[in-house]
Amino acid sequence: MSGFKKIEVKDSLVDWSEKFNHNTDESTDLKRRMDILETGETVDNELIALRDSTAFSFTGTTADERVENAEGELLADRERIDRLESRLLPMINVKDKGAVGDGVTDDSPAIQAALDEAREQGGGEVQVPPGTYAIRATLLIYSRTRLRLSPAAKIVRDAELGNMLRSGIGNIDGYQGVHDVEVTGGEWDSNARRFPSPVTSLSFGHCEYITIRDTKVTDVYHHHCVELNAVRHGKVVHCIFDGYSGTRYSEAVQIDLMKSASQYPAYGNYDNTPCDDILIAYNTFTRWSRGFGSHSATTNIYHTNVRVIGNHFKELTGQGIRGYNYRDCTVVGNTFENCRMGIEMRNAETTAAGHYTIAHNTFRRMNGEDLGFGIWLNGFSEGGKTYWITDAVITGNVIEETNNDGIYLDYCTRVQVIGNVIRRAGDQGISVYRIEYSTLAQNRVEDVWEYGIAVNESSDNHVIGNFCRGGNRKGDDEIPGIGIHSGSDRNHVQGNLCRMDATGSRPDYGIRITNTCNDNLVTNNDLYRSGTVSSLRDTGNGTVTTAGNRE
Structure with missing residues (x-):
């Protein structure tokens, strides 16, 4: 082995991002190079070229069929390379x-x-x-x-x-x-x-x-x-x-x-x-x-380009995944079962941790009494400075039976929470504190203990097109399907559908805006039979409801 960098072709190709970029020309070139390898021609040079030909860059979002095809198509390729390297x-x-x-x-x-x-x-x-x-x-x-x-x-x-x-x-x-x-x-x-x-x-x-x-x-x-x-x-x-x-x-x-x-x-x-x-x-x-x-962690130093793909986490007394000062991290297609918590991503005293994609994971029974979240993005504030988690996408996850919130965001900016399913959360379905310039859209939240979606101390966000059914299994007063609370200003709350559950999981309101919130836009929501007291309770300042809501 004269100094070349070895690869494991299948292991490289199981990488989510590499499979996104797999195409016919690369496949043809790969097979040609392996044929040359097996004839013994220019072995070291061809192995170097083979590694280079399978280099990748993360450019995609979802490509399940291409992932499956790439893995099956090139399983034999890994075995051929293993045999070749073993001979060397x-x-x-x-x-x-x-x-x-x-x-x-x-x-x-x-x-x-x-x-x-x-x-x-x-x-x-x-x-x-x-x-x-x-x-x-x-x-x-x-x-x-x-x-x-x-x-x-x-x-x-x-x-x-x-x-x-x-x-x-x-x-x-x-x-x-x-x-x-x-x-x-x-x-x-x-x-x-x-x-x-x-x-x-x-x-x-x-x-x-x-x-x-x-x-x-x-x-x-x-x-x-x-x-x-x-x-x-x-x-x-x-x-x-x-x-x-x-x-x-x-x-x-x-x-x-x-x-x-x-x-x-x-x-x-x-x-x-x-x-x-x-x-x-x-x-x-x-x-x-x-x-x-x-x-x-060390301030302003990050672990980068981390991919966590297709793993199974079961019966853990802590988190399945705990990222600390990561940047450019992809967490895709994992399963979490009977863990204290699913995924926690947090930063140290830095403002550049983030750029996360958390997609198509499944969580069942996150059972920690003190944690118990499905997904938690955890920035923080200290000494008058805020250390944000930035630019994250949370999409396509299924979260069931958490002891705490299904998804919890704190001190986050430019985060997209889109198309997730959350059932039977032990607190809020989606709970956000101190977030900005973010989107909560097209999520399905059902049968949770308190709020379907709770927005606190958060401004300039979209809460759009979500479906909240049931909620308030706890049976407390003043619990809505969607709540805008605690100094949350200038949010757009539009096109959401909220319903009571026929079996007894019933919020008091479909949407509630409290008196510490200013200039929120709350329109075109379908709130028919969404609360036991009323469909919409608005005590905020300057709330815009001009286009109306179905009540």
Whole structure:
């Protein structure tokens, strides 16, 4: 492997954005290049060109059929590339280095010897055949190495190790450490039941082109299954993360920046390098704290180009996804079941976090008593300064049975909340505080505990074409289907349809505007039989209703 950057074609193509740009010319060129590869002609140059031919840029919004076609059409292509690259790599079997695989013998020296030989040869594939391999020292992996575990191979932590596997070059800057590494197959058992000490099973820092796929990581204590810290071009795909114990909220898969030794104790340099171009796709997260995300940040430094696609989050005691100071992030086609919370995106003391697309996800039973939201975009204000989350699109999501609001926005600007379905929320269906220049449109909100849509301290927004049925299951007074409250000014509330529920879920009003609100436009709403007291209650100042509403 003479210095080229490897790709996994299918993993690259499962990326949502890459599939948007897949076309006939690219497909033809891809197949031509693979035919050349298999004849052995100019192998290194053609692999480089093959990677370049599948480069992508995110330009689309929805393209479900093209996504499915791209994945099926090029499944064979990935397998052909795997076979080709396997022929190019020296094969090193850990059994040939003395590994026993009986679950008792310390096999870390033998496995490390195989990894070291791959390094000495300029790259290689280290193969771990079926068996249970106990390790009592952290394994170090180097550039241009594939560590391939048999499906029946398990590596077990047999001592209080901080990492089971770690990138082997440290104390560098940027992305100058290990590159072109793949860890695939088998299981990594962190063995917290015997060694309840903090561990991050697979850890990579100051790296690029890191792929972890088709593997399982289990029984982790306190830290993470996978950490990508200061990593560019990282992928975690088709993995299972099962089983966590500890005393804090930790992510199964964490991306972080090289901030300090407390964030990444293995090595520096601590130059605040963030992550860029990260794909988290088609994984299962179960019986964990948080699924994917971050819990540290540095002002004005962002993780960028993060895609979280097609994952399943189940039985988590924290958030499924918690993004912290992310910019240009796509969260598409994930499912969340029996989690404390679905998605939280928040910023630090910065005004540029945002540019999120959160689309076509499904949430059922977000059950946290203190959180319990389906989706929460969380800006904040401190010391007289406001740190907005900007330019987000939330669309096509289905959110059912949350303990709190279905969608909650706080300190957001230029956000589009369009075409979502929210049922049986434990508080408001959609609740917004301190937002501006945003749109809530064509959402369907049914059978919620209090308001269908609640707008508070928010001005210059559109609330247009939403359908609110039922609401006020709580049975309190003064609860409307749509409420404009608490100093919310100059909003357009138009073309909404509000109805009481025949079975007893009944707001007092279809729409209510309170006396602290000014100059709102409330017209052309269908409020027929929308409230037990009246269809429209307006005590605001300067409310425009000239075009009328159906009451």
